Amino acid sequence: MDLHARRADSFGAQAEAYAEHRPDYPVAAIRWALEPLGTDERLDVLDLAAGTGKLTAGLSAEGHRVTAVEPNEQMLSELVRRVHGVRALPGHAEHIPVPDQTVDAVFVGTAFHWFDQEKALPEIARVLRPGGVLAVMWVEPVTDVEWVRDLERMSATSVESERHDPVSIMAHPSFAPEERTTFPHSHHRDSPEAAIAWINTHSRMIVIDEQERAAINDKMLTYLRERPETSNGPFDVPLLAEVFRTVRVSE
Numbered sequence: 001m002d003l004h005a006r007r008a009d010s011f012g013a014q015a016e017a018y019a020e021h022r023p024d025y026p027v028a029a030i031r032w033a034l035e036p037l038g039t040d041e042r043l044d045v046l047d048l049a050a051g052t053g054k055l056t057a058g059l060s061a062e063g064h065r066v067t068a069v070e071p072n073e074q075m076l077s078e079l080v081r082r083v084h085g086v087r088a089l090p091g092h093a094e095h096i097p098v099p100d101q102t103v104d105a106v107f108v109g110t111a112f113h114w115f116d117q118e119k120a121l122p123e124i125a126r127v128l129r130p131g132g133v134l135a136v137m138w139v140e141p142v143t144d145v146e147w148v149r150d151l152e153r154m155s156a157t158s159v160e161s162e163r164h165d166p167v168s169i170m171a172h173p174s175f176a177p178e179e180r181t182t183f184p185h186s187h188h189r190d191s192p193e194a195a196i197a198w199i200n201t202h203s204r205m206i207v208i209d210e211q212e213r214a215a216i217n218d219k220m221l222t223y224l225r226e227r228p229e230t231s232n233g234p235f236d237v238p239l240l241a242e243v244f245r246t247v248r249v250s251e
C-alpha cells in the first residue's frame with residue numbers, strides 16, 4: 001500500500017480519539033451549502049467519508065434525512081455508537097452504495113483530498129438529483145494567530161500535510177462552477193493535553209513512528225504549557241471552515 005492509501009485508511013486506529021477530539025462543523029456552513037436548493041424542507045443528504053459522524057451529527061440536527069457512508073470499519077462503528085437516527089453504510093466515494101438520483105445534497109467534510117476524484121465525481125453526480133448540491137468543506141486552524149501558527153509548525157512531521165485545491169479539482173461537466181466561502185469556527189480544549197490529543201488524530205501523526213511522535217508531542221506540550229493563551233485551563237483554538245458548493249447540472 002502506498003503512503004497516500006495508508007494515510008487515507010489510517011484514521012480507524014484513532015477512531016475513539018477522533019470522535020472525542022476532532023472539531024465539528026459550523027451550522028452556518030451547512031446552511032450556506034444548501035442554499036441553492038431554495039427550500040427549508042427536510043432534505044435527503046449524504047455525508048460521504050463520514051468518519052465518526054462529526055458532520056453527520058450537524059446535518060441530522062438540522063432535521064435532514066442523513067445517510068452516512070464511510071469505508072473504515074472502526075470509524076463507522078464510532079459513528080453508529082454516537083450518532084443516532086441516521087442511516088450508516090460502509091462504502092467508498094468511488095463506489096457509493098446508494099441508487100441513482102436519490103439525494104438532494106452530498107457533503108464531504110475534510111476528506112475530499114483522499115478520494116480518487118476521477119472516479120468519485122461521476123459517482124457523486126450519479127447519486128444526486130438534478131439541481132442537487134455537492135458541498136466540500138475543510139475545518140482548519142487559523143494560522144495568523146501566533147500560537148496557533150507555532151503549534152501547526154511544530155506538528156509538521158516527516159510526512160507532508162495532504163490537501164488538494166478543490167477549485168480546480170471540482171471542474172467536471174456534471175457540475176456548475178463552484179462557489180467558495182469561509183466561516184469562523186473554534187475548537188474548545190480543556191487543556192494543552194486535549195489540544196495534543198486532537199493533533200494526534202491527523203493522519204500525518206498517525207502514520208509516523210512512535211519515537212518521532214513522542215518527540216513532537218513533547219515539544220508541543222512544553223510550548224502550550226508556557227504560552228499565556230493556553231497554559232491556564234480551557235482555551236478555544238480559532239478555526240476557519242472553508243466551504244465549496246456546486247450544483248449538479250443536467251448533461
Ligand SMILES: C[S@@+](CC[C@H](N)C(=O)[O-])C[C@H]1O[C@@H](n2cnc3c(N)ncnc32)[C@H](O)[C@@H]1O
Pocket residue numbers: 008009011022048049050051052053054055070071072075091092093094108109110111114115116
Ligand atoms: C479526516 S477524516 C474526515 C471524517 C469526517 N468527515 C469528519 O469531518 O470528521 C477522513 C475520512 O475519509 C475516509 N476516507 C478515506 N478514503 C476514502 C474514500 N476513498 N472514500 C470515502 N471515504 C474515504 C477515512 O476513512 C476517514 O474517515
